[in-house]
Amino acid sequence: MPTCTSLTLHNKSRYLEITFDDGASFNIPYELLRVYSPSAEVQGHGPGQETLQVGKRDVGITDLEPVGQYALKPIFTDGHQSGLYTWEYLYDLGANMNARWHDYIGRLHAAGFFGDTGREPGAVLHGTSTHTHHGGCGHRH
Template identity: 70%
Template sequence: MPACTGLTVHNKSRVLEIGFDDNRTFNIPLELLRVYSPSAEVRGHGAGQEVLQVGKRDVTLLDLQPVGNYAVKPTFSDGHDSGLYTWEYLYDLGANIEERWADYMARLHAAGFEGDSGREPGTVLPGAAAKPHACGHHH
């Protein structure tokens, strides 16, 4: 499993930039990160129990805490902080971003939220340079 080599939160463009040691870098929209939170609150307690998260287009990150050397725990601007994102989970999200975004859009539209999200996958708004985070290693 690739290990994380660098994390940068771009709150202005609302993406989490994450690099891995297989030289892949992903820009995961914070909205996608939030709606695919691995927490029980979002995942539910089994297949089909997922809770659709809406109105998360403008969500930003207030904090990103390393958890051991295997995960991070973000605190989102809407107060959500119970998701534990492992490198494996983030890699999977990043590698399948188009598919995940399409699935999220389909679920939003099915629930009657037309275009709740204003961004297409892969579009990164120009943002100020952000402060990189270490991947679970304290300096």
């Protein structure tokens, strides 16, 4: 199981940069983190109970709370704070980011939402911005 070795919030461009002990590093947009929150509010309590999240294009993160040595709890600017993001979940989200974006955009369009996100299906995600350093994994600063 991968373990986080460093993380940085990039608040201007709204993405989380996270690096793992196997050398993998991902820049995960806040919007993607929010719409794929592992919380019951978003995921439901079983297959087919997911709630499509809309209007999250400009969501921010005001704080990251460590949960033991295995997870993070982001506090989003829209008030959402019930998702516990394990290192394994964040690794999977980063590794499968483009497929998740494509799926998300497809679900938005199928539900009649167009232009809800600034990203197009299949767009390669990467970010550059001024860094706002938040600290190491599992440490609150």
